[in-house]
Amino acid sequence: MEKTVLDCEQKTLIGELNQGMELAKQLMNHIHHSSSHEAREVLIGKILSSYEKALSALNWGAFVGQTKPIVSKTESPSHFGNSSPRSEGSDPEYKHREVYKKRKTLPKWTEQVKVVSGTGLEGPVDDGYSWRKYGQKEILGASFPRGYYRCTHRNAQGCLATKQVQRSDGDPTIFEVNYRGRHTCSQSSRFNMAPSSRSTSEGLKENRNTCHPKQQPHEEEKPPQEIVSEFGAGHLVKAEELENGEDDKFPIFSFPSTPIESENADDNIFFESSMLNSHFIGSLSPTFISPATSESNIFCMSPCHINSHGLCHNLHTSESDHTDIISAPTSAANSPIGNFDFSLDLDPYFQFDNPEFFS
């Protein structure tokens, strides 16, 4: 039964990916023949839509076919879950040791979020998750304090995901968001909503009721969860770091990969799990989902991802001093995920339905 569902999802996925590639080829022709801007936009929209559907299929498949528990053996929910999170240790030292031991094994990665001034929004984009701030610290050598956030559902669901948000010294419009640990809470299924509902403002509203961050009090250096219009901020994935080879088989956001990750022998597994991970999607939305363009079903992505190989590059050409931020995809050329970077830099002869692609 499970297999049937997976087969179905895989066919959908293959179909969508193939369609996306066909459209990309058409787009390439359009570019070569300098056709109208509108025609290219339509094609891009269709391509992105295809990939969105494909990713949806992947995501569903991930949950249908999940054979491993989402919570890993090193992250027993009993430590934070049903029992009171504070009740685990009458011995505070033991508690702390456990916490630090666990944290060390958590995967981590960094994103950089650029906020364009003049949008009236001061903080980085919503990354799709609900976070609760638990600390703020002045960091040596940094002009701005670092904010510490953990998943709102940490106590309720034992979700160990945390993130640190720090405004960049060099460019205050850039927020470096350091993620640690993957979400094991139910909000991680955010992207599992039907595409139609996701691409509407209603969908976002509905989402907010469950796991979407609320508007946060305005403050100088942050709210990382404010909703920013898709052009109000660039969501730049700078790098991802994996601290060990154990946890990286679990879904974590990876987009794009770093050399560290590329060296990982588990690239394929990592790729799959990364793409399956809802956080991957969560990080794209709602920033990448434009209510205004919902009719065209355009999966509005960060310009950065699109332009990393030149397309729409003008969106970021004024930020040449941040090329390190967007150069990561090229450094991951050997990584499967690097080739899946929405860069449209596709091998025209590559076939998604190559049986080995999903092996």
Next chain:
DNA sequence: TCTATTTGACCGAT
């Protein structure tokens, strides 16, 4: 009343 944020203190790592 409940939930989130602030902030000084504490603790482990280096």
Next chain:
DNA sequence: ATCGGTCAAATAGA
């Protein structure tokens, strides 16, 4: 000893 990360009491806001 210093620094970064987390805790937890106090506080704020809905």
